[in-house]
Amino acid sequence: xxxxxxxxxxxxxxVTTDTLNLEALIEAVTSTPPDTAxxxxxxxxxxxxxxxxxxxxxxxxxxxLEYEGYEPLVLRAFERIGTExxxxxxxxxxxxxxLGTLQIGEASVxxxxxxxxxxxxxxxxxxxxxxxxxxxxxxxxxxFEGGDVWIEGATADPDDDTARQDAxxxxxx
Amino acid sequence: xxxxxxxxxxxxxxVTTDTLNLEALIEAVTSTPPDTAxxxxxxxxxxxxxxxxxxxxxxxxxxxLEYEGYEPLVLRAFERIGTExxxxxxxxxxxxxxLGTLQIGEASVxxxxxxxxxxxxxxxxxxxxxxxxxxxxxxxxxxFEGGDVWIEGATADPDDDTARQDAxxxxxx
Amino acid sequence: xxxxxxxxxxxxxxxxxxxxxRQAPPGATARTVWDTLVNEFAQLRDYEASISVAVNEEYSRxxxxxxxxxxxxxxxxxxxx
Amino acid sequence: xxxxxxxxxxxxxxxxxxxxxRQAPPGATARTVWDTLVNEFAQLRDYEASISVAVNEEYSRxxxxxxxxxxxxxxxxxxxx
Numbered sequence: 001x002x003x004x005x006x007x008x009x010x011x012x013x014x015v016t017t018d019t020l021n022l023e024a025l026i027e028a029v030t031s032t033p034p035d036t037a038x039x040x041x042x043x044x045x046x047x048x049x050x051x052x053x054x055x056x057x058x059x060x061x062x063x064x065l066e067y068e069g070y071e072p073l074v075l076r077a078f079e080r081i082g083t084e085x086x087x088x089x090x091x092x093x094x095x096x097x098x099l100g101t102l103q104i105g106e107a108s109v110x111x112x113x114x115x116x117x118x119x120x121x122x123x124x125x126x127x128x129x130x131x132x133x134x135x136x137x138x139x140x141x142x143x144f145e146g147g148d149v150w151i152e153g154a155t156a157d158p159d160d161d162t163a164r165q166d167a168x169x170x171x172x173x
Numbered sequence: 174x175x176x177x178x179x180x181x182x183x184x185x186x187x188v189t190t191d192t193l194n195l196e197a198l199i200e201a202v203t204s205t206p207p208d209t210a211x212x213x214x215x216x217x218x219x220x221x222x223x224x225x226x227x228x229x230x231x232x233x234x235x236x237x238l239e240y241e242g243y244e245p246l247v248l249r250a251f252e253r254i255g256t257e258x259x260x261x262x263x264x265x266x267x268x269x270x271x272l273g274t275l276q277i278g279e280a281s282v283x284x285x286x287x288x289x290x291x292x293x294x295x296x297x298x299x300x301x302x303x304x305x306x307x308x309x310x311x312x313x314x315x316x317f318e319g320g321d322v323w324i325e326g327a328t329a330d331p332d333d334d335t336a337r338q339d340a341x342x343x344x345x346x
Numbered sequence: 347x348x349x350x351x352x353x354x355x356x357x358x359x360x361x362x363x364x365x366x367x368r369q370a371p372p373g374a375t376a377r378t379v380w381d382t383l384v385n386e387f388a389q390l391r392d393y394e395a396s397i398s399v400a401v402n403e404e405y406s407r408x409x410x411x412x413x414x415x416x417x418x419x420x421x422x423x424x425x426x427x
Numbered sequence: 428x429x430x431x432x433x434x435x436x437x438x439x440x441x442x443x444x445x446x447x448x449r450q451a452p453p454g455a456t457a458r459t460v461w462d463t464l465v466n467e468f469a470q471l472r473d474y475e476a477s478i479s480v481a482v483n484e485e486y487s488r489x490x491x492x493x494x495x496x497x498x499x500x501x502x503x504x505x506x507x508x
Contacts, residue, residue, distance in 0.1 A: 308424070
């Protein structure tokens with residue numbers, strides 16, 4: 001982390017076993033004007049992403065998921081990702097992730113990004129979900145018809161610039 | 174319109190003077206399984222876009238906006254845009270636009286897109302807002318400090334393929 | 347024949363109304379109706395190159411033939427979102 | 428010196444616990460601690476090339492020197508979202 005980074009007082013990060021609430025994220029990125037150019041003008045667009053537990057994965061019929069996380073490091077990773085996004089785009093962001101048992105159709109992750117420029121809001125929102133999947137210490141334990149399995153995706157390495165450039169590229173710049 | 178197009182029974186289109194409600198759009202794209210592959214698997218991701226009235230435009234301090242629309246054609250344009258999106262990406266979509274007097278910070282437009290694939294959800298959501306600005310017969314009457322002006326953007330031509338390709342390109346494919 | 351004209355946004359301000367009933371000769375197109383309006387409200391000429399037209403609540407073309415009772419809407423460049 | 432080890436997801440299943448207290452020699456690195464665990468729980472070796480490590484709740488490197496009382500967390504490939 002760079003101690004010279006701009007403080008984003010209204011960025012909202014949370015990891016919780018409670019049901020997620022998109023309105024809370026949108027409120028976080030639009031209310032309480034902070035001391036930034038974004039607030040002086042007000043957001044023109046707010047994008048959001050909600051990740052939902054699907055009933056199918058890799059041909060297996062999924063019954064439910066259990067999410068485990070290393071909570072203090074999850075929050076630090078959220079801050080890192082949010083700062084990366086705010087350094088690159090003119091955005092205020094929110095990022096909430098749920099842990100514990102989730103049923104099919106429940107939301108596991110919610111992201112919101114507000115910006116005067118809709119291109120920035122879209123790019124930041126997409127970037128953040130890609131980075132969540134790359135470096136946030138959370139694991140899905142999948143319970144399916146016939147067994148269970150820990151899902152393993154990316155080796156987490158926040159300093160891997162190739163991964164970060166991939167996320168920037170997918171986000172469209 | 175092509176009469177052979179797949180009917181998307183849960184696509185939700187609205188033009189209203191009432192306050193918009195994002196939860197209603199997300200409900201529309203995720204509930205009531207329709208007879209499509211999307212519903213069989215369930216959405217994995219839901220993206221949304223909310224357009225908000227800004228307090229500044231082209232250096233003018235905006236006081237409020239009045240949105241006027243040709244309502245029956247607005248709804249037909251919404252259906253056209255939603256069908257274009259669903260033909261290209263594996264998505265269910267919702268698109269609501271507000272008319273009448275809007276104060277600073279109020280939402281003028283809301284879009285939601287649900288898909289098993291987050292790339293599709295992001296692309297469709299972005300495509301839809303671009304197309305709204307290209308071809309939907311709605312006009313902003315801006316009241317600012319010192320006067321008022323009708324905002325005029327794009328000449329609406331749904332058959333202009335260059336404009337449509339621009340929207341596809343901006344959406345990332 | 348008789349047509350119902352709809353005008354929006356700045357076009358409505360120029361004409362002072364958003365709904366006008368007008369007569370059109372047999373064989374008239376949407377452009378015939380537009381030209382009639384430009385004769386009546388000179389400022390509409392500024393929109394010559396940028397208007398869109400809808401006939402009976404569907405986007406159409408200026409050279410489309412119109413029929414008795416049609417609703418012809420002239421639309422300045424849009425600014426939704 | 429004394430370190431607190433945290434294991435997650437499948438690593439926790441292999442070790443049968445998510446929290447272990449272990450001794451480490453002076454000059455030990457995170458890798459020293461990992462090697463100790465692999466000796467104890469052979470299945471952990473499968474994760475040799477894919478684990479990440481965090482020291483005191485911050486991402487770190489396997490070759491970082493550790494200190495008495497440190498919390499060393501070993502993380503299998505992540506799958507959040």
